[in-house]
Amino acid sequence: MNADMLRVKGVSKSFGGIKAVDNCNLNVERKSIVGLIGPNGAGKSTLFEIITGFEQPDAGEVFFRNENVVGLPSFKIARQGLVRTFQIPQALNKMTVLENMMLGPQLQRGEKIWNVLLRWPQVKKEERAVREKALSVLDFFDLLPMADEYAGALSGGQKKLLSLARTLMTDPEMLLLDEPFAGVNPTLSKKLIGHIHELKEEGITFLIIEHGIPYIMELSDTVYVLNKGEIMTSGEPGDVISDRCVLEAYLGDTDAQGG
Amino acid sequence: MIDYLVTILLIAGIYAIFALGLNLEWGFTGLLNFGHVGFMAVGAYTTVLLSMNNGVPLLLSVLAGMVLAGLLGAFLGIPTLKLRADYLAIVTIGFSEILRYLLLNEEWLTNGPIGLCGFPRPFQDLVPIQSYNLFFLVVVLSVLVIIYSGIELLIRSPWGRVLKSIRENEEIATSLGKHVFSYKVQSLALGSMIAALAGSLLAFYLQYINPRNFMPIETFYAWIIVVLGGSGNNKGVLLGAVLFWGFFSGSRFAQEYLPLSPTQVGSMRVMFIGLMLIILMMFRPQGILGKKEELSLER
Numbered sequence: 028m029n030a031d032m033l034r035v036k037g038v039s040k041s042f043g044g045i046k047a048v049d050n051c052n053l054n055v056e057r058k059s060i061v062g063l064i065g066p067n068g069a070g071k072s073t074l075f076e077i078i079t080g081f082e083q084p085d086a087g088e089v090f091f092r093n094e095n096v097v098g099l100p101s102f103k104i105a106r107q108g109l110v111r112t113f114q115i116p117q118a119l120n121k122m123t124v125l126e127n128m129m130l131g132p133q134l135q136r137g138e139k140i141w142n143v144l145l146r147w148p149q150v151k152k153e154e155r156a157v158r159e160k161a162l163s164v165l166d167f168f169d170l171l172p173m174a175d176e177y178a179g180a181l182s183g184g185q186k187k188l189l190s191l192a193r194t195l196m197t198d199p200e201m202l203l204l205d206e207p208f209a210g211v212n213p214t215l216s217k218k219l220i221g222h223i224h225e226l227k228e229e230g231i232t233f234l235i236i237e238h239g240i241p242y243i244m245e246l247s248d249t250v251y252v253l254n255k256g257e258i259m260t261s262g263e264p265g266d267v268i269s270d271r272c273v274l275e276a277y278l279g280d281t282d283a284q285g286g
Numbered sequence: 287m288i289d290y291l292v293t294i295l296l297i298a299g300i301y302a303i304f305a306l307g308l309n310l311e312w313g314f315t316g317l318l319n320f321g322h323v324g325f326m327a328v329g330a331y332t333t334v335l336l337s338m339n340n341g342v343p344l345l346l347s348v349l350a351g352m353v354l355a356g357l358l359g360a361f362l363g364i365p366t367l368k369l370r371a372d373y374l375a376i377v378t379i380g381f382s383e384i385l386r387y388l389l390l391n392e393e394w395l396t397n398g399p400i401g402l403c404g405f406p407r408p409f410q411d412l413v414p415i416q417s418y419n420l421f422f423l424v425v426v427l428s429v430l431v432i433i434y435s436g437i438e439l440l441i442r443s444p445w446g447r448v449l450k451s452i453r454e455n456e457e458i459a460t461s462l463g464k465h466v467f468s469y470k471v472q473s474l475a476l477g478s479m480i481a482a483l484a485g486s487l488l489a490f491y492l493q494y495i496n497p498r499n500f501m502p503i504e505t506f507y508a509w510i511i512v513v514l515g516g517s518g519n520n521k522g523v524l525l526g527a528v529l530f531w532g533f534f535s536g537s538r539f540a541q542e543y544l545p546l547s548p549t550q551v552g553s554m555r556v557m558f559i560g561l562m563l564i565i566l567m568m569f570r571p572q573g574i575l576g577k578k579e580e581l582s583l584e585r
Contacts, residue, residue, distance in 0.1 A: 079461070081457070081460075081461075100465075101460050101461070102460045102463050102464055102465050103463075105460070105461055105462060105463035106463040110461065110462070110463075111461050112461075113457065113458070113461070117455060117457070117458050119450070119451050119455055119458060120454060121450070121453075121454055121580045122447075122450055122451065122454060126447060126450075129444070129447065130447050130448065130451050130459075130462060130464075131462055133462075133463045134463075135444045136444075137444030137445060138444045138445050138447075138448055138464075139445065140445050140472060140476075143439065143440055143443040143444075143445050144436075144439075144440075147439075150443060150444070153444075154444065157444075177579060177580070180579075190458075193462070194461075194462070197462055197463060
Protein backbone atom coordinates (compact mmCIF):
# COMPACT_ATOMS: atom_id res chain seq x y z
CA MET A 28 0.00 0.00 0.00
CA ASN A 29 1.90 3.00 1.25
CA ALA A 30 5.58 3.17 2.09
CA ASP A 31 5.01 5.90 4.65
CA MET A 32 5.55 4.99 8.24
CA LEU A 33 3.43 7.83 9.51
CA ARG A 34 0.73 9.84 7.79
CA VAL A 35 -1.00 12.73 9.51
CA LYS A 36 -4.15 13.75 7.62
CA GLY A 37 -6.10 16.92 8.27
CA VAL A 38 -5.43 17.02 12.00
CA SER A 39 -6.86 19.96 13.92
CA LYS A 40 -6.96 20.77 17.60
CA SER A 41 -8.23 23.83 19.44
CA PHE A 42 -7.78 24.82 23.05
CA GLY A 43 -10.59 27.20 23.85
CA GLY A 44 -10.57 29.73 21.04
CA ILE A 45 -6.99 29.05 20.01
CA LYS A 46 -6.31 26.77 17.08
CA ALA A 47 -3.16 25.02 18.24
CA VAL A 48 -3.02 22.74 15.22
CA ASP A 49 -4.99 23.56 12.08
CA ASN A 50 -5.57 21.01 9.34
CA CYS A 51 -2.06 19.57 9.40
CA ASN A 52 -0.86 17.06 6.85
CA LEU A 53 2.48 15.38 7.24
CA ASN A 54 4.12 12.21 5.92
CA VAL A 55 7.13 10.40 7.27
CA GLU A 56 8.73 7.82 5.02
CA ARG A 57 9.99 4.58 6.43
CA LYS A 58 13.63 4.79 7.58
CA SER A 59 13.86 8.54 7.14
CA ILE A 60 14.48 11.43 9.48
CA VAL A 61 11.93 14.20 9.29
CA GLY A 62 12.44 17.52 11.03
CA LEU A 63 9.60 19.62 12.37
CA ILE A 64 10.50 23.26 12.96
CA GLY A 65 8.61 26.42 13.71
CA PRO A 66 8.53 29.32 16.16
CA ASN A 67 7.47 28.91 19.77
CA GLY A 68 3.78 28.20 20.08
CA ALA A 69 3.51 26.99 16.49
CA GLY A 70 1.84 23.78 17.61
CA LYS A 71 4.72 21.34 17.20
CA SER A 72 4.43 19.77 20.61
CA THR A 73 0.64 19.60 20.37
CA LEU A 74 0.99 17.73 17.09
CA PHE A 75 3.33 15.30 18.89
CA GLU A 76 0.83 14.84 21.69
CA ILE A 77 -1.87 14.02 19.15
CA ILE A 78 0.25 11.57 17.18
CA THR A 79 1.19 9.68 20.34
CA GLY A 80 -2.33 9.67 21.77
CA PHE A 81 -1.61 11.96 24.72
CA GLU A 82 -4.15 14.40 23.23
CA GLN A 83 -7.18 13.68 21.07
CA PRO A 84 -7.56 15.74 17.86
CA ASP A 85 -10.81 17.58 17.10
CA ALA A 86 -10.57 16.33 13.54
CA GLY A 87 -8.28 14.33 11.30
CA GLU A 88 -6.51 11.01 11.25
CA VAL A 89 -3.11 9.67 12.14
CA PHE A 90 -1.96 6.55 10.33
CA PHE A 91 0.91 4.57 11.76
CA ARG A 92 1.88 1.73 9.41
CA ASN A 93 -1.44 2.29 7.59
CA GLU A 94 -3.48 1.90 10.74
CA ASN A 95 -5.46 4.79 12.19
CA VAL A 96 -4.25 5.26 15.75
CA VAL A 97 -6.51 8.17 16.72
CA GLY A 98 -8.53 7.14 19.74
CA LEU A 99 -6.12 4.44 20.86
CA PRO A 100 -4.80 4.92 24.40
CA SER A 101 -1.29 6.27 24.35
CA PHE A 102 0.26 3.22 25.99
CA LYS A 103 -1.11 1.04 23.19
CA ILE A 104 0.32 3.34 20.55
CA ALA A 105 3.68 3.03 22.30
CA ARG A 106 3.36 -0.75 22.27
CA GLN A 107 2.92 -0.64 18.50
CA GLY A 108 6.38 0.85 18.23
CA LEU A 109 5.64 4.58 18.01
CA VAL A 110 7.52 5.98 20.98
CA ARG A 111 8.13 9.55 22.05
CA THR A 112 10.40 11.59 24.27
CA PHE A 113 9.43 14.76 26.10
CA GLN A 114 10.61 18.33 25.65
CA ILE A 115 11.58 18.81 29.28
CA PRO A 116 14.25 16.24 30.07
CA GLN A 117 12.31 13.68 31.98
CA ALA A 118 14.02 11.03 33.99
CA LEU A 119 12.59 8.79 36.66
CA ASN A 120 14.75 10.60 39.18
CA LYS A 121 14.51 8.28 42.14
CA MET A 122 15.31 5.21 40.09
CA THR A 123 18.81 4.39 38.97
CA VAL A 124 19.91 4.96 35.40
CA LEU A 125 19.92 1.20 34.88
CA GLU A 126 16.40 0.85 36.30
CA ASN A 127 15.25 3.63 33.97
CA MET A 128 16.62 1.61 31.08
CA MET A 129 15.23 -1.71 32.22
CA LEU A 130 11.75 -0.23 32.40
CA GLY A 131 11.85 0.18 28.63
CA PRO A 132 11.19 -3.25 27.11
CA GLN A 133 7.52 -3.80 26.37
CA LEU A 134 5.36 -6.58 27.76
CA GLN A 135 8.05 -8.09 29.97
CA ARG A 136 6.99 -11.33 31.58
CA GLY A 137 7.79 -10.04 35.03
CA GLU A 138 5.48 -7.07 34.58
CA LYS A 139 2.59 -9.43 35.25
CA ILE A 140 2.12 -10.02 38.95
CA TRP A 141 1.24 -13.70 38.52
CA ASN A 142 4.41 -14.42 36.61
CA VAL A 143 6.48 -12.84 39.39
CA LEU A 144 4.82 -15.00 42.01
CA LEU A 145 4.59 -18.24 40.06
CA ARG A 146 7.25 -18.20 37.35
CA TRP A 147 10.17 -16.55 39.07
CA PRO A 148 12.92 -18.49 37.22
CA GLN A 149 11.58 -17.40 33.84
CA VAL A 150 11.19 -13.82 35.05
CA LYS A 151 14.73 -13.83 36.37
CA LYS A 152 16.10 -15.20 33.11
CA GLU A 153 14.34 -12.51 31.12
CA GLU A 154 15.53 -9.92 33.60
CA ARG A 155 19.15 -10.92 32.99
CA ALA A 156 18.68 -10.48 29.23
CA VAL A 157 17.05 -7.07 29.72
CA ARG A 158 19.93 -6.04 31.96
CA GLU A 159 22.51 -7.08 29.40
CA LYS A 160 20.74 -5.12 26.70
CA ALA A 161 20.35 -2.08 28.95
CA LEU A 162 24.07 -2.09 29.73
CA SER A 163 25.03 -2.32 26.07
CA VAL A 164 22.70 0.53 25.08
CA LEU A 165 24.08 2.62 27.97
CA ASP A 166 27.54 1.89 26.67
CA PHE A 167 26.49 3.08 23.20
CA PHE A 168 25.47 6.41 24.77
CA ASP A 169 28.55 6.64 27.03
CA LEU A 170 26.32 6.46 30.09
CA LEU A 171 27.68 3.15 31.35
CA PRO A 172 29.72 4.67 34.22
CA MET A 173 26.48 6.23 35.51
CA ALA A 174 24.47 3.01 35.45
CA ASP A 175 24.06 2.72 39.21
CA GLU A 176 23.58 6.43 39.91
CA TYR A 177 20.16 7.88 40.56
CA ALA A 178 18.86 9.30 37.29
CA GLY A 179 18.14 12.52 39.17
CA ALA A 180 21.88 13.02 39.59
CA LEU A 181 22.46 13.31 35.82
CA SER A 182 22.94 16.64 34.06
CA GLY A 183 20.18 17.95 31.81
CA GLY A 184 22.05 16.82 28.71
CA GLN A 185 22.66 13.36 30.12
CA LYS A 186 18.96 13.08 30.97
CA LYS A 187 18.18 13.80 27.33
CA LEU A 188 20.53 11.02 26.30
CA LEU A 189 18.99 8.72 28.86
CA SER A 190 15.47 9.36 27.64
CA LEU A 191 16.53 8.58 24.08
CA ALA A 192 18.40 5.49 25.25
CA ARG A 193 15.36 4.39 27.25
CA THR A 194 13.07 4.61 24.23
CA LEU A 195 15.49 2.36 22.35
CA MET A 196 14.91 -0.33 24.96
CA THR A 197 11.33 -0.57 23.69
CA ASP A 198 12.54 -1.74 20.25
CA PRO A 199 10.71 1.12 18.54
CA GLU A 200 9.81 1.31 14.87
CA MET A 201 9.62 5.04 15.00
CA LEU A 202 10.82 7.66 17.47
CA LEU A 203 9.35 11.09 18.05
CA LEU A 204 11.96 13.30 19.69
CA ASP A 205 10.86 16.60 21.19
CA GLU A 206 13.83 19.00 21.12
CA PRO A 207 16.54 16.41 21.71
CA PHE A 208 19.30 19.00 21.50
CA ALA A 209 17.91 21.72 23.75
CA GLY A 210 20.22 22.11 26.73
CA VAL A 211 22.75 19.63 25.39
CA ASN A 212 26.31 20.91 24.96
CA PRO A 213 27.81 21.00 21.45
CA THR A 214 30.13 17.99 21.96
CA LEU A 215 27.31 15.83 23.24
CA SER A 216 25.03 17.12 20.47
CA LYS A 217 27.52 16.05 17.83
CA LYS A 218 27.58 12.61 19.36
CA LEU A 219 23.83 12.53 19.47
CA ILE A 220 23.63 13.35 15.76
CA GLY A 221 25.97 10.45 15.09
CA HIS A 222 23.81 8.15 17.20
CA ILE A 223 20.61 9.17 15.43
CA HIS A 224 22.22 8.52 12.04
CA GLU A 225 23.38 5.10 13.20
CA LEU A 226 19.93 4.26 14.48
CA LYS A 227 18.42 5.31 11.19
CA GLU A 228 20.77 2.90 9.47
CA GLU A 229 19.47 0.20 11.78
CA GLY A 230 15.99 0.90 10.46
CA ILE A 231 14.41 3.33 12.91
CA THR A 232 12.29 6.17 11.54
CA PHE A 233 12.49 9.59 13.19
CA LEU A 234 10.30 12.65 13.55
CA ILE A 235 12.21 15.36 15.38
CA ILE A 236 11.12 18.73 16.76
CA GLU A 237 14.07 21.05 17.00
CA HIS A 238 14.79 24.76 17.14
CA GLY A 239 18.45 24.46 16.32
CA ILE A 240 18.49 24.97 12.56
CA PRO A 241 22.02 23.59 12.07
CA TYR A 242 21.05 20.30 13.69
CA ILE A 243 17.97 19.95 11.55
CA MET A 244 20.00 20.73 8.43
CA GLU A 245 22.47 18.04 9.32
CA LEU A 246 19.94 15.39 10.27
CA SER A 247 16.79 15.62 8.24
CA ASP A 248 15.83 14.13 4.93
CA THR A 249 12.70 16.28 4.90
CA VAL A 250 11.71 19.33 6.92
CA TYR A 251 8.23 20.55 7.75
CA VAL A 252 7.69 24.09 8.95
CA LEU A 253 4.79 24.68 11.27
CA ASN A 254 3.57 28.21 11.93
CA LYS A 255 0.49 29.23 13.88
CA GLY A 256 -0.80 25.70 13.76
CA GLU A 257 -0.50 25.31 10.00
CA ILE A 258 2.09 23.56 7.88
CA MET A 259 3.68 26.47 6.06
CA THR A 260 5.99 24.57 3.79
CA SER A 261 7.94 21.37 3.51
CA GLY A 262 10.77 19.94 1.47
CA GLU A 263 14.50 19.31 1.53
CA PRO A 264 16.21 21.11 4.39
CA GLY A 265 18.31 23.35 2.13
CA ASP A 266 15.29 24.60 0.17
CA VAL A 267 13.14 25.11 3.22
CA ILE A 268 15.71 27.08 5.17
CA SER A 269 16.31 29.50 2.31
CA ASP A 270 12.57 30.09 2.02
CA ARG A 271 11.85 33.75 2.80
CA CYS A 272 8.61 33.01 4.58
CA VAL A 273 10.36 30.63 6.92
CA LEU A 274 13.00 33.18 7.78
CA GLU A 275 10.31 35.73 8.50
CA ALA A 276 8.41 33.35 10.68
CA TYR A 277 11.56 32.75 12.67
CA LEU A 278 12.77 36.33 12.67
CA GLY A 279 9.44 37.32 14.09
CA ASP A 280 10.44 35.28 17.10
CA THR A 281 14.17 35.60 17.53
CA ASP A 282 14.17 33.58 20.78
CA ALA A 283 13.41 30.56 18.72
CA GLN A 284 16.81 30.57 17.08
CA GLY A 285 18.66 29.40 20.11
CA GLY A 286 19.11 25.79 20.82
CA MET B 287 6.69 -8.06 81.77
CA ILE B 288 7.03 -10.77 79.12
CA ASP B 289 3.28 -10.68 78.60
CA TYR B 290 3.46 -6.97 78.13
CA LEU B 291 6.24 -7.28 75.57
CA VAL B 292 4.30 -9.99 73.73
CA THR B 293 1.26 -7.72 73.58
CA ILE B 294 3.26 -4.83 72.16
CA LEU B 295 4.93 -7.03 69.58
CA LEU B 296 1.59 -8.54 68.61
CA ILE B 297 -0.07 -5.24 67.95
CA ALA B 298 3.09 -3.87 66.30
CA GLY B 299 3.23 -6.96 64.07
CA ILE B 300 -0.40 -6.60 63.02
CA TYR B 301 0.06 -2.91 62.32
CA ALA B 302 3.28 -3.60 60.45
CA ILE B 303 1.30 -5.83 58.08
CA PHE B 304 -1.40 -3.15 57.84
CA ALA B 305 1.18 -0.44 57.10
CA LEU B 306 3.05 -2.62 54.57
CA GLY B 307 -0.15 -2.57 52.51
CA LEU B 308 -0.27 1.21 52.69
CA ASN B 309 3.42 1.46 51.85
CA LEU B 310 2.84 -0.57 48.69
CA GLU B 311 0.17 1.92 47.65
CA TRP B 312 1.83 5.14 48.77
CA GLY B 313 5.53 4.37 49.07
CA PHE B 314 5.87 2.48 45.82
CA THR B 315 2.95 3.62 43.65
CA GLY B 316 2.22 7.10 44.97
CA LEU B 317 -1.46 6.45 45.70
CA LEU B 318 -3.03 8.56 48.44
CA ASN B 319 -5.26 6.19 50.39
CA PHE B 320 -6.87 7.85 53.41
CA GLY B 321 -9.33 5.04 54.02
CA HIS B 322 -6.99 2.11 54.54
CA VAL B 323 -8.79 1.19 57.77
CA GLY B 324 -11.96 0.47 55.81
CA PHE B 325 -10.29 -2.52 54.21
CA MET B 326 -9.05 -3.66 57.59
CA ALA B 327 -12.65 -3.58 58.81
CA VAL B 328 -13.77 -5.58 55.77
CA GLY B 329 -11.22 -8.25 56.62
CA ALA B 330 -12.09 -8.37 60.31
CA TYR B 331 -15.87 -8.46 59.90
CA THR B 332 -15.89 -10.87 56.95
CA THR B 333 -13.66 -13.34 58.76
CA VAL B 334 -15.62 -13.14 62.00
CA LEU B 335 -19.08 -13.31 60.42
CA LEU B 336 -18.23 -16.22 58.15
CA SER B 337 -16.50 -18.31 60.78
CA MET B 338 -18.88 -17.54 63.63
CA ASN B 339 -22.29 -17.93 62.02
CA ASN B 340 -21.63 -20.16 59.09
CA GLY B 341 -18.88 -22.41 60.33
CA VAL B 342 -16.61 -21.57 57.41
CA PRO B 343 -13.05 -22.74 58.18
CA LEU B 344 -10.90 -19.92 59.53
CA LEU B 345 -8.32 -19.92 56.77
CA LEU B 346 -11.09 -19.73 54.20
CA SER B 347 -12.84 -16.88 56.04
CA VAL B 348 -9.59 -14.93 56.17
CA LEU B 349 -9.08 -15.45 52.43
CA ALA B 350 -12.69 -14.42 51.77
CA GLY B 351 -12.09 -11.16 53.63
CA MET B 352 -8.97 -10.51 51.57
CA VAL B 353 -10.73 -11.22 48.29
CA LEU B 354 -13.66 -8.98 49.21
CA ALA B 355 -11.30 -6.17 50.23
CA GLY B 356 -9.33 -6.59 47.00
CA LEU B 357 -12.50 -6.34 44.95
CA LEU B 358 -13.63 -3.29 46.91
CA GLY B 359 -10.23 -1.69 46.38
CA ALA B 360 -10.47 -2.25 42.64
CA PHE B 361 -14.09 -1.06 42.68
CA LEU B 362 -13.09 2.23 44.36
CA GLY B 363 -10.02 2.59 42.20
CA ILE B 364 -11.66 2.17 38.83
CA PRO B 365 -13.61 5.45 38.84
CA THR B 366 -10.98 7.46 40.72
CA LEU B 367 -7.53 6.33 39.64
CA LYS B 368 -7.80 8.03 36.26
CA LEU B 369 -8.32 11.32 38.07
CA ARG B 370 -5.84 13.37 40.08
CA ALA B 371 -4.32 11.75 43.16
CA ASP B 372 -6.41 13.68 45.68
CA TYR B 373 -9.68 12.19 44.39
CA LEU B 374 -8.61 8.77 45.56
CA ALA B 375 -7.91 10.24 48.99
CA ILE B 376 -11.41 11.73 49.18
CA VAL B 377 -13.15 8.61 47.94
CA THR B 378 -11.26 6.22 50.20
CA ILE B 379 -11.80 8.24 53.36
CA GLY B 380 -15.47 8.50 52.42
CA PHE B 381 -15.63 4.76 51.87
CA SER B 382 -14.09 3.90 55.23
CA GLU B 383 -16.53 6.17 57.06
CA ILE B 384 -19.58 4.91 55.15
CA LEU B 385 -18.51 1.38 55.94
CA ARG B 386 -18.10 2.22 59.63
CA TYR B 387 -21.61 3.67 59.75
CA LEU B 388 -22.95 0.57 58.04
CA LEU B 389 -21.26 -1.57 60.66
CA LEU B 390 -22.79 0.63 63.37
CA ASN B 391 -26.30 0.55 61.98
CA GLU B 392 -26.83 -2.80 60.30
CA GLU B 393 -27.42 -4.48 63.63
CA TRP B 394 -28.96 -7.65 62.15
CA LEU B 395 -25.57 -8.45 60.68
CA THR B 396 -22.94 -6.73 62.77
CA ASN B 397 -24.64 -6.35 66.13
CA GLY B 398 -24.16 -2.58 65.75
CA PRO B 399 -22.13 -0.63 68.29
CA ILE B 400 -21.96 -3.57 70.67
CA GLY B 401 -19.94 -5.53 68.17
CA LEU B 402 -19.15 -9.20 67.92
CA CYS B 403 -17.41 -11.57 70.25
CA GLY B 404 -17.16 -15.26 71.00
CA PHE B 405 -15.92 -16.09 67.53
CA PRO B 406 -13.37 -18.85 66.93
CA ARG B 407 -9.61 -18.18 66.91
CA PRO B 408 -7.06 -20.27 65.06
CA PHE B 409 -6.04 -23.47 66.93
CA GLN B 410 -7.85 -22.33 70.08
CA ASP B 411 -8.56 -25.92 71.07
CA LEU B 412 -4.96 -26.99 70.82
CA VAL B 413 -3.17 -24.10 72.52
CA PRO B 414 -3.69 -23.50 76.25
CA ILE B 415 -5.28 -20.14 76.95
CA GLN B 416 -2.37 -18.89 79.13
CA SER B 417 0.11 -19.22 76.29
CA TYR B 418 -2.27 -18.30 73.47
CA ASN B 419 -0.88 -14.80 73.03
CA LEU B 420 2.63 -16.15 72.68
CA PHE B 421 1.40 -18.70 70.15
CA PHE B 422 -0.50 -16.05 68.27
CA LEU B 423 2.58 -13.83 68.20
CA VAL B 424 4.35 -16.61 66.31
CA VAL B 425 1.43 -16.75 63.87
CA VAL B 426 1.45 -12.97 63.35
CA LEU B 427 5.22 -12.84 62.90
CA SER B 428 5.08 -15.71 60.38
CA VAL B 429 2.40 -13.92 58.39
CA LEU B 430 4.47 -10.75 58.62
CA VAL B 431 7.54 -12.53 57.26
CA ILE B 432 5.51 -13.95 54.36
CA ILE B 433 3.92 -10.61 53.49
CA TYR B 434 7.19 -8.73 53.85
CA SER B 435 9.08 -11.18 51.63
CA GLY B 436 6.25 -11.25 49.11
CA ILE B 437 6.18 -7.47 48.79
CA GLU B 438 9.97 -7.26 48.61
CA LEU B 439 9.94 -9.83 45.81
CA LEU B 440 7.26 -7.91 43.95
CA ILE B 441 8.83 -4.50 44.22
CA ARG B 442 12.19 -5.81 43.04
CA SER B 443 10.53 -7.43 40.03
CA PRO B 444 9.72 -5.74 36.72
CA TRP B 445 6.19 -5.35 38.11
CA GLY B 446 7.52 -3.26 40.97
CA ARG B 447 9.69 -1.28 38.58
CA VAL B 448 6.56 -0.22 36.71
CA LEU B 449 4.93 0.81 40.01
CA LYS B 450 7.94 2.94 40.91
CA SER B 451 7.94 4.56 37.49
CA ILE B 452 4.28 5.48 38.01
CA ARG B 453 5.14 7.01 41.38
CA GLU B 454 7.82 9.07 39.66
CA ASN B 455 6.12 10.11 36.45
CA GLU B 456 3.01 8.62 34.90
CA GLU B 457 3.63 10.20 31.52
CA ILE B 458 6.97 8.49 31.07
CA ALA B 459 5.51 5.15 32.09
CA THR B 460 2.70 5.63 29.57
CA SER B 461 5.11 6.72 26.84
CA LEU B 462 6.96 3.44 27.32
CA GLY B 463 3.79 1.42 26.77
CA LYS B 464 2.87 0.72 30.39
CA HIS B 465 -0.84 0.51 31.21
CA VAL B 466 -0.57 2.89 34.17
CA PHE B 467 -4.22 2.63 35.23
CA SER B 468 -4.16 -1.14 35.44
CA TYR B 469 -1.07 -1.09 37.68
CA LYS B 470 -2.63 1.46 40.00
CA VAL B 471 -5.73 -0.71 40.37
CA GLN B 472 -3.55 -3.75 41.05
CA SER B 473 -1.55 -1.89 43.67
CA LEU B 474 -4.66 -0.61 45.43
CA ALA B 475 -6.33 -4.02 45.34
CA LEU B 476 -3.26 -5.79 46.68
CA GLY B 477 -2.71 -3.17 49.40
CA SER B 478 -6.34 -3.55 50.41
CA MET B 479 -6.03 -7.33 50.60
CA ILE B 480 -3.08 -6.94 52.94
CA ALA B 481 -5.09 -4.52 55.09
CA ALA B 482 -7.88 -7.10 55.27
CA LEU B 483 -5.43 -9.76 56.39
CA ALA B 484 -4.24 -7.44 59.15
CA GLY B 485 -7.90 -6.90 60.07
CA SER B 486 -8.53 -10.64 60.45
CA LEU B 487 -5.46 -10.96 62.67
CA LEU B 488 -6.58 -7.96 64.72
CA ALA B 489 -9.97 -9.61 65.28
CA PHE B 490 -8.32 -12.84 66.46
CA TYR B 491 -6.09 -10.87 68.78
CA LEU B 492 -8.83 -8.68 70.28
CA GLN B 493 -11.41 -11.51 70.48
CA TYR B 494 -14.00 -8.80 70.30
CA ILE B 495 -14.60 -6.33 67.47
CA ASN B 496 -16.84 -3.32 67.15
CA PRO B 497 -16.95 -0.34 64.81
CA ARG B 498 -14.87 1.75 67.22
CA ASN B 499 -11.85 -0.40 66.34
CA PHE B 500 -11.98 1.04 62.85
CA MET B 501 -12.00 4.79 63.35
CA PRO B 502 -10.28 6.96 60.70
CA ILE B 503 -7.39 7.52 63.13
CA GLU B 504 -6.26 3.91 62.53
CA THR B 505 -5.51 4.82 58.90
CA PHE B 506 -3.34 7.65 60.12
CA TYR B 507 -1.53 5.39 62.56
CA ALA B 508 -0.51 3.44 59.47
CA TRP B 509 0.53 6.68 57.79
CA ILE B 510 2.60 7.64 60.84
CA ILE B 511 4.30 4.24 60.77
CA VAL B 512 5.09 4.58 57.06
CA VAL B 513 6.35 8.16 57.30
CA LEU B 514 8.29 7.44 60.49
CA GLY B 515 10.20 4.54 58.96
CA GLY B 516 10.57 6.10 55.52
CA SER B 517 8.07 5.96 52.64
CA GLY B 518 8.93 3.27 50.14
CA ASN B 519 11.08 1.40 52.63
CA ASN B 520 9.62 -1.85 53.97
CA LYS B 521 12.27 -2.28 56.65
CA GLY B 522 11.40 1.21 57.79
CA VAL B 523 7.77 0.16 58.12
CA LEU B 524 8.75 -2.68 60.47
CA LEU B 525 10.86 -0.34 62.56
CA GLY B 526 8.17 2.33 62.46
CA ALA B 527 5.54 -0.12 63.71
CA VAL B 528 7.66 -1.22 66.66
CA LEU B 529 8.64 2.34 67.59
CA PHE B 530 5.11 3.63 67.24
CA TRP B 531 3.46 0.94 69.37
CA GLY B 532 6.36 0.84 71.78
CA PHE B 533 5.87 4.49 72.46
CA PHE B 534 2.11 4.31 72.35
CA SER B 535 1.94 1.55 74.96
CA GLY B 536 4.95 2.68 76.95
CA SER B 537 3.54 6.13 77.46
CA ARG B 538 0.85 4.49 79.56
CA PHE B 539 3.44 4.27 82.34
CA ALA B 540 3.84 8.03 82.23
CA GLN B 541 0.50 8.10 84.05
CA GLU B 542 2.22 7.34 87.35
CA TYR B 543 4.58 10.27 87.08
CA LEU B 544 2.25 12.92 85.70
CA PRO B 545 -0.39 14.85 87.61
CA LEU B 546 -2.89 14.22 84.81
CA SER B 547 -6.08 12.23 84.33
CA PRO B 548 -6.00 9.17 82.00
CA THR B 549 -7.89 11.12 79.34
CA GLN B 550 -5.34 13.91 79.53
CA VAL B 551 -2.49 11.44 79.22
CA GLY B 552 -4.21 9.97 76.18
CA SER B 553 -4.35 13.39 74.56
CA MET B 554 -0.77 14.18 75.59
CA ARG B 555 0.32 11.01 73.90
CA VAL B 556 -1.23 12.03 70.58
CA MET B 557 0.20 15.54 70.92
CA PHE B 558 3.62 14.10 71.57
CA ILE B 559 3.41 11.85 68.51
CA GLY B 560 2.49 14.91 66.45
CA LEU B 561 5.44 16.82 67.90
CA MET B 562 7.80 13.93 67.17
CA LEU B 563 6.61 13.84 63.56
CA ILE B 564 7.17 17.59 63.17
CA ILE B 565 10.68 17.24 64.55
CA LEU B 566 11.30 14.25 62.28
CA MET B 567 10.15 16.24 59.27
CA MET B 568 12.51 19.06 60.20
CA PHE B 569 15.61 16.97 60.70
CA ARG B 570 15.02 13.74 58.82
CA PRO B 571 12.19 14.29 56.34
CA GLN B 572 12.96 11.05 54.52
CA GLY B 573 12.05 9.02 57.62
CA ILE B 574 14.35 7.02 59.87
CA LEU B 575 15.49 4.54 57.21
CA GLY B 576 14.62 6.56 54.11
CA LYS B 577 17.36 7.59 51.73
CA LYS B 578 18.35 11.22 51.97
CA GLU B 579 19.44 11.37 48.32
CA GLU B 580 15.96 10.58 47.15
CA LEU B 581 14.64 13.81 48.62
CA SER B 582 17.13 16.00 46.80
CA LEU B 583 16.22 14.43 43.48
CA GLU B 584 12.87 16.09 42.98
CA ARG B 585 12.49 17.59 39.54
